Amino acid sequence: MVEHYDVIVVGGGPAGLSAASAAASKGGKVLLLELQAQIGGQTQSVAWLPKEIVKRELKRSIASEVEEVVLHSPHRRVGISGSYGVIVDRRLFDKLLAVQAVSSGAEIWISSPVKDLLKNDGTVRGVCAEAGSWSERLECEIVIDATGMSGRWSGLFLREILGRKWDKERLVLSNEYLMANAETEKRVRLFFSSYFAPMGYAWIFPFGKYLAMIGIRGVRIHPDAALDEFIGRQELPGLEKALPIAAFRRQLPLENWIKQTHSDGILAVGGAAGQIYPVSGHGIKYSLRCGEIAGEVAVEAVSEGDPSSEFLEEYDRKWRSEFGKELQIGRMLHSWLQTSPDKKTDALFSAMTNDIELQRDFLGVFLPFELEKHLKRFLSNDKVQKIFGQNNTDKALVTYFS
Numbered sequence: 385m386v387e388h389y390d391v392i393v394v395g396g397g398p399a400g401l402s403a404a405s406a407a408a409s410k411g412g413k414v415l416l417l418e419l420q421a422q423i424g425g426q427t428q429s430v431a432w433l434p435k436e437i438v439k440r441e442l443k444r445s446i447a448s449e450v451e452e453v454v455l456h457s458p459h460r461r462v463g464i465s466g467s468y469g470v471i472v473d474r475r476l477f478d479k480l481l482a483v484q485a486v487s488s489g490a491e492i493w494i495s496s497p498v499k500d501l502l503k504n505d506g507t508v509r510g511v512c513a514e515a516g517s518w519s520e521r522l523e524c525e526i527v528i529d530a531t532g533m534s535g536r537w538s539g540l541f542l543r544e545i546l547g548r549k550w551d552k553e554r555l556v557l558s559n560e561y562l563m564a565n566a567e568t569e570k571r572v573r574l575f576f577s578s579y580f581a582p583m584g585y586a587w588i589f590p591f592g593k594y595l596a597m598i599g600i601r602g603v604r605i606h607p608d609a610a611l612d613e614f615i616g617r618q619e620l621p622g623l624e625k626a627l628p629i630a631a632f633r634r635q636l637p638l639e640n641w642i643k644q645t646h647s648d649g650i651l652a653v654g655g656a657a658g659q660i661y662p663v664s665g666h667g668i669k670y671s672l673r674c675g676e677i678a679g680e681v682a683v684e685a686v687s688e689g690d691p692s693s694e695f696l697e698e699y700d701r702k703w704r705s706e707f708g709k710e711l712q713i714g715r716m717l718h719s720w721l722q723t724s725p726d727k728k729t730d731a732l733f734s735a736m737t738n739d740i741e742l743q744r745d746f747l748g749v750f751l752p753f754e755l756e757k758h759l760k761r762f763l764s765n766d767k768v769q770k771i772f773g774q775n776n777t778d779k780a781l782v783t784y785f786s
């Protein structure tokens with residue numbers, strides 16, 4: 385007999401785990417399929433997150449507090465002291481999210497890559513999971529695609545429903561090294577340079593005692609070569625005696641805007657839905673909350689007996705009303721750095737020297753942390769308007785606050 389579920393979630397990252405928890409808490413019969421042999425597998429490294437989303441049990445995954453951020457542009461350096469979130473160990477963070485999903489009643493299968501969607505009259509009715517000689521057809525009312533954007537099998541919704549792939553020209557590629565024997569205290573460093581990281585940046589994150597994560601992301605780069613060259617050329621405070629002991633290569637579709645994240649019998653969430661803030665490339669906040677919305681809407685659709693695209697549009701509407709403008713602003717800000725990025729970051733960091741409010745507003749807008757509070761002040765600042773053009777800053781203010 386073929387096993388039948390209410391909701392099948394494909395992908396066990398933050399988006400999938402959050403969707404599975406929410407759907408199971410609402411009483412749905414939920415199965416989550418993860419292709420790797422463990423949740424929080426070896427391709428996951430660390431993440432910089434606002435403190436308020438690392439709640440209760442998730443706090444166990446905190447590897448370091450962030451008490452200072454140092455920004456480097458080609459000719460400027462600004463140090464900003466204050467409490468700016470935490471660095472979490474993704475391997476543990478994701479496992480703790482899995483604890484929540486399992487205790488809510490969701491079933492999880494690891495080592496279970498989904499290769500195909502099962503469809504009936506154009507409506508998604510399940511998935512086909514397959515590994516080696518093992519294969520399983522699993523039926524359900526709703527599939528939630530939470531496959532992220534990093535691997536060969538990810539982006540099911542995009543490929544199978546929208547019939548396209550991530551635009552390679554716009555993919556931000558990244559590589560990170562875990563460094564042993566590092567001395568980074570509780571300090572994050574961000575390096576902006578169009579030479580090393582076009583349309584991106586490089587970073588050093590503290591990762592507990594004597595460990596640090598150094599990474600680079602940019603468009604049209606070879607991420608391994610770019611990171612090696614960056615390490616070879618730049619003076620990297622705290623890493624003088626450090627050596628790499630692990631590497632993590634990934635990719636992000638920063639510029640894509642997926643117009644539709646639902647269809648008959650299927651929802652897309654997290655990285656698979658392009659829910660990434662283009663300026664920093666951060667996205668876990670959206671994955672967690674949009675996953676929750678997706679799980680809840682999926683169970684409502686099941687209890688109403690209506691997995692149609694029209695019913696599932698509720699998911700699209702809800703997540704865009706919470707984050708649509710934020711992601712739109714992120715795209716606008718990111719595009720401002722397409723021309724003369726080094727000149728602009730030099731000018732901005734120079735304007736920020738000795739202006740503590742502007743420093744905090746920049747970080748709030750970059751990450752984003754408390755965007756609403758920081759964006760208005762940042763875009764209304766005379767110097768910022770001069771650097772990015774008042775037409776641009778006015779347009780961004782109208783976009784966000786109208």
Ligand SMILES: Cc1cc2nc3c(=O)[nH]c(=O)nc-3n(C[C@H](O)[C@H](O)[C@H](O)COP(=O)(O)OP(=O)(O)OC[C@H]3O[C@@H](n4cnc5c(N)ncnc54)[C@H](O)[C@@H]3O)c2cc1C
Binds near residue numbers: 530
């Ligand atoms: C270098 C880098 C650094 C980042 N740093 C930060 C940060 O500091 N803070 C932050 O908030 N965000 C950060 N992000 C973004 C963050 O990683 C993503 O927003 C987040 O991981 C998206 O979560 P997700 O669950 O959608 O996808 P993922 O975390 O990618 O999870 C997808 C899961 O689906 C599985 N999967 C894929 N295909 C299949 C399949 N066919 N069948 C079964 N399983 C499948 C994968 O194995 C994976 O476990 C960073 C991203 C990169 C690339």
